[in-house]
Amino acid sequence: MPTLHMGSPMALYLLGDLPPDESQRIEEAMLFNHTLRREFEAAEEELTAAYVSGQITTDTRERFERYFLRSEERVERLRLAELLYKYSRADAPRFPDTSNPLHRYFLDELAPDEKLKIEERLRADIDYKNQSEDARRELIAAHVLKQLAEARRERFEEYFLNSEERLMELKFAKAAHAHL
Numbered sequence: 533m534p535t536l537h538m539g540s541p542m543a544l545y546l547l548g549d550l551p552p553d554e555s556q557r558i559e560e561a562m563l564f565n566h567t568l569r570r571e572f573e574a575a576e577e578e579l580t581a582a583y584v585s586g587q588i589t590t591d592t593r594e595r596f597e598r599y600f601l602r603s604e605e606r607v608e609r610l611r612l613a614e615l616l617y618k619y620s621r622a623d624a625p626r627f628p629d630t631s632n633p634l635h636r637y638f639l640d641e642l643a644p645d646e647k648l649k650i651e652e653r654l655r656a657d658i659d660y661k662n663q664s665e666d667a668r669r670e671l672i673a674a675h676v677l678k679q680l681a682e683a684r685r686e687r688f689e690e691y692f693l694n695s696e697e698r699l700m701e702l703k704f705a706k707a708a709h710a711h712l
Contacts, residue, residue: 536574536575536578536579536582538588538589538592540575541554541558542558542571542572542575543575543579545558545572546572546575546576546579546599546600547579547592547595547596547599547600548595548598548599548600549595558572573707574707576606576609577704577707577708577711578711579596579600580606580609580610580613580708580711581613581617581708581711581712582711583596583610583613584610584613584614584617584708584712585617585712608665608701609701609704609708611669612669612672612673612701612704612705612708613705613708613712615669615670615673616673616676616677616705616708616709616712617712619673619677619679620677620709620712627670627673627674627677627679628670630670630671630674630679630680630684632667633646633650634650634663634664634667635667635670635671637650637664637667638664638667638668638671638691638692639671639684639687639688639691639692640687640691641687671688671692672698672701672702672705673705675688675702675705676702676705676706676709677709
């Protein structure tokens with residue numbers, strides 16, 4: 533469960549409640565202070581987990597939505613945390629089947645012609661692109677929740693985790709899951 537104190541300077545910073553000079557001081561310090569940078573990352577993870585699990589007040593929830601979610605990266609992380617929360621609860625629904633074409637695309641399990649068709653559709657169809665983002669998050673969540681078969685887990689680690697961005701998503705997912 534989240535342990536972030538909502539009155540801490542880092543929580544106030546993330547919710548946009550610090551005076552500008554204090555916010556600037558934190559931003560400058562994070563450039564050179566690895567410990568502070570890690571504290572910032574942990575606070576982001578905990579605040580996201582607290583939001584998803586309903587462990588924050590209505591006022592904090594509104595500030596979270598208004599200020600914290602201003603970046604697309606944080607919105608994306610929120611979606612991933614929501615998925616993790618949904619499937620890790622005791623009353624969780626059955627995890628989605630991860631063998632659909634988009635999951636197989638991310639795991640490099642498609643024949644070249646199938647892969648080309650998906651890539652063409654991703655470029656032309658915004659709804660399909662959104663579906664692919666859902667599939668990407670589902671694979672990350674399935675991996676974190678240990679719901680991928682061994683062969684698929686190996687493909688995930690070999691083919692899916694092929695960029696720094698995806699490694700960072702997985703790192704966030706694992707940390708957020710630990711706070712849920």
